[in-house]
Amino acid sequence: MDVSLNPLLDNELNQINMNILEVAFARIDREWNMKNVLSPFIRLYYVQSGEAYIEYKKRTVKLEGGNIYLIPSNLEFSYWCDSSMYKLYAHITLPGRDNYDLFSNYKDCIILSGQQKRIDTIVDEWNRGDILSSISIKTTLYQTVLEALLQENISLGAIQEYSELVKQAIQIIKNNPHLSLTAPWLAELLFVSPSQLQKKFRKEMKISLGQYLNEQVMFSAVNLLRVPDRSIKEISDTLGFCDQFHFSRRFCEYYGMPPSQYRKSILF
Known part of the structure; x- marks a missing residue:
């Protein structure tokens, strides 16, 4: 056998x-x-x-x-x-x-x-x-x-294997999407230098660590907007924005409309 x-x-x-x-x-x-x-x-x-x-x-x-x-x-x-x-x-x-x-x-x-x-x-x-x-x-x-x-004959490509360092960074960001997450903070947590982390992350992910962090925060914002009783201010605070106006401005830059309008657009 x-x-x-x-x-x-x-x-x-x-x-x-x-x-x-x-x-x-x-x-x-x-x-x-x-x-x-x-x-x-x-x-x-x-x-x-x-x-x-x-x-x-x-x-x-x-x-x-x-x-x-x-x-x-x-x-x-x-x-x-x-x-x-x-x-x-x-x-x-x-x-x-x-x-x-x-x-x-x-x-x-x-x-x-x-x-x-x-x-x-x-x-x-x-x-x-x-x-x-x-x-x-x-x-x-x-x-x-x-x-x-x-x-549609869509190929999702080969299975991508990342280094342990990058996988750990992705998991931390996934579990804690927050504006306070920075390269120096992540590097300290992972016992490497910020430059080493940023270089390895960009090489494997084809995107800068800063851009990835920003995208994950915005993705989380959309998920939070799906909850009807979560106010814009509460979502802003949860994600670490200084105030809801800053959050609304950043959100609008990313998705092309303010959070209140976007909340309506994701309904069915």
């Missing part, structure tokens, strides 16, 4: 995990209207009936009943509805080892056509609302993502 192991693959299987931010059913109408939306998460639309539209890069896509739509993270788009549409939607992330979403560099909406039976099934599972249906819904979300990747 012979057993072959692949430690890198085994580790990756434990690393890849879908974060489900929200799953809900919505009947949308003319109020569903927003321009220049930019989200750090994937949107999955299981359209049961009706129609609406999204527009990106001067391309208009009609959302129609019986189809599933995957809108990648970091794709800037506008959306509107002229009549009504019924859909189950899911907001998810698929973070890689670098904590970036695996779809963050893909810039097209993916359409899975002729999916009425699957859509009706996932809506029925959502209405049941028990443990078994939760497992079924999560399985469907994974299957949808996989089919989208295969249909």
Whole structure:
């Protein structure tokens, strides 16, 4: 008997995990209207009936009943509805080892056509609302993502292996996204010099440590905005901004709109 192991693959299987931010059913109408939306998460639309539209890069896509739509993270788009549409939607992330979403560099909406039976099934599972249906819904979300990747022949590349130093830095930032995080502070925590950490981080991540820190703080801001009872001031304080006006200015520079407006844009 012979057993072959692949430690890198085994580790990756434990690393890849879908974060489900929200799953809900919505009947949308003319109020569903927003321009220049930019989200750090994937949107999955299981359209049961009706129609609406999204527009990106001067391309208009009609959302129609019986189809599933995957809108990648970091794709800037506008959306509107002229009549009504019924859909189950899911907001998810698929973070890689670098904590970036695996779809963050893909810039097209993916359409899975002729999916009425699957859509009706996932809506029925959502209405049941028990443990078994939760497992079924999560399985469907994974299957949808996989089919989208295969249909579009999207390669996510080889498994990226980082040094222990960079992996530790990423984990600290992921667990503590805060403006107070700096290269000197991280370097001291990791028992290396700031220059050594910054050089190694840029070499492996292809981005400066400072830019990565800023991006992770902004990603966290969006996740906090999803919580309705968290005020803008509370989010600002949580992330280490001196006041909510500074936070709003920085957020607007990054996402193109103030946090209060962005909060409305991430609704279904």
